[in-house]
Amino acid sequence: MSDDLDLTPLRREVLDMIKASARPIKAYELLGLLSRRRGRVARAPTIYRTLDYLTRCGLIHRIESLNAYQACAHAPACxxxxxxxxxxxxxxxxxxxxxxxxxxxxxxxxxxxxxxxxxxxxxxxxxxxxxxxxxxxxxx
Amino acid sequence: MSDDLDLTPLRREVLDMIKASARPIKAYELLGLLSRRRGRVARAPTIYRTLDYLTRCGLIHRIESLNAYQACAHAPACxxxxxxxxxxxxxxxxxxxxxxxxxxxxxxxxxxxxxxxxxxxxxxxxxxxxxxxxxxxxxx
DNA sequence: TCGCACGTGTTATATTATAACATCACAAGC
DNA sequence: GCTTGTGATGTTATAATATAACACGTGCGA
Missing domain, CATH: 3.30.1490.190 (Ferric-uptake regulator, C-terminal dimerisarion domain)
Known part of the structure; x- marks a missing residue:
């Protein structure tokens, strides 16, 4: 969780998808979206690693009781x-x-x-x- | 979630196993224990239904971030x-x-x-x- | 140039959970 | 007694969630 973000294209794309969702979104939903955007299948580890990174940075939160993710409403690292x-x-x-x-x-x-x-x-x-x-x- | 408990043998057995555990215990761990106790395999729905019942009664809690269960420390329905x-x-x-x-x-x-x-x-x-x-x- | 760190891709599989239907026991009403 | 309904449990199958382990490429500093 270092201070400087490294928002690669993948990470930005996933973050944008999460932000664009009106509701918390699930890992496999993101996987489906990502696959369609790119025209080839993305695999589970790709999305889980990205979610892990975004979570550690405080850009998104995992909602445990839903197994879903939502963008942080209060800027990085609330x-x-x-x-x-x-x-x-x-x-x-x-x-x-x-x-x-x-x-x-x-x-x-x-x-x-x-x-x-x-x-x-x-x-x-x-x-x-x-x-x-x-x-x-x-x-x- | 009616007030009167219906603690069948299965429910009591599972509750006892959870109480006996020093740590939160997972569904499939309980499944393994239950199978050994009985000498025949118990299947997932058996344990999940039981956990669901015990949770609704307030006898145990589900710890979301661990996917595990623990007996309630404060009597039923805290x-x-x-x-x-x-x-x-x-x-x-x-x-x-x-x-x-x-x-x-x-x-x-x-x-x-x-x-x-x-x-x-x-x-x-x-x-x-x-x-x-x-x-x-x-x-x- | 070499080797390392790290992000991503890929394959396989582990873990967690539920749908759907079968069976059984027990109790209420006839 | 019999029937019928209800709820608990058993069973089969599969869905949904998540991670291990290894491969590959790129950039960067020694």
Whole structure:
């Protein structure tokens, strides 16, 4: 995770595809897109290595509970991030919560645990989906 | 997720195996253990259904970033849980952080997001591993 | 020029998870 | 008693996710 980025054409292309996606996107979806763009098949390691690099740089985040990736909403290397994941429509928004961050920091150090990487994923219903008639009005 | 548990022999056996494990345990590890205990192979759906049930009941938690399961440290249905995951020794401890919980509640409702399920996973170094000479002294 | 570091390609395979259907036991209602 | 429905479990097959290991090329400093 050195400070200077090395955005090769492949890495830029994958990053652009992730940014272009309205929702978190999966590795094999990217693989399909990449293959079509290039006119020849891309293989799994290609995409996983690239995702790994972009993640380590802080340009994208992996959403563990979805096995999917999303561009970081807060420039490279935001220190902490909370994902609000709507289980109805699939939308994911990345927010910040300084208070949560501090609380976790305190809780960790109280146990002499040195926190390096925090993942907070909140599943539920977004504004649009949550305000529909209770108990799942969507998707007939 | 009704209130009354239906702990069949299979479910109890799997729950016991998870409780007996010092570390989070993976689905296919459980599958192997179960097969040996019974003297005949158990298949993947058996274990996944059971894990799903135990998770829904709140008896165990799935640790997303590890694809593994751990018994809940706080009786059935604890409302929230933070996992401190040591990347060195693999130990995972489940703690509570009311403050983090409240912070996330506030952040969610501010965005009119109805939170249903929160997953907080903190990777880093536990006390034992973190106090060794800096930069990974372990695992020769 | 040599050799190394590193990005990417390629082949193969490991790991994690689910769909779909079969069977069985038990309980509610006739 | 019998039937029928429901839910747990078994079984077969396959999907989805991820990594190991090695090959190749390019650029760069010794």
């Amino acid at each position: 220190p902490e991030h909370v994902f609000l994941i709507c289980d109805d429509c699939g939308e994911v928004s990345e927010i910040e919560s300084m208070d949560a961050r501090i609380a976790l920091e305190i809780a960790s150090t109280a146990r002499q645990f040195r926190a390096e990487q925090v993942s907070i994923e909140v599943h539920g219903a977004c504004r649009a989906c949550g305000t529909e008639t209770p108990a799942r009005a969507k998707k007939p | 409302p929230e849980h933070v996992f401190l995951i040591c990347d060195d020794c693999g130990e995972v401890s489940e703690i509570e952080s009311m403050d983090a919980r409240i912070a996330l509640e506030i952040a969610s409702t501010a965005r009119q997001f109805r939170a249903e399920q929160v997953s907080i996973e903190v990777h880093g170094a536990c006390r034992a591993c973190g106090t060794e000479t800096p930069a990974r002294a372990k695992k020769p």
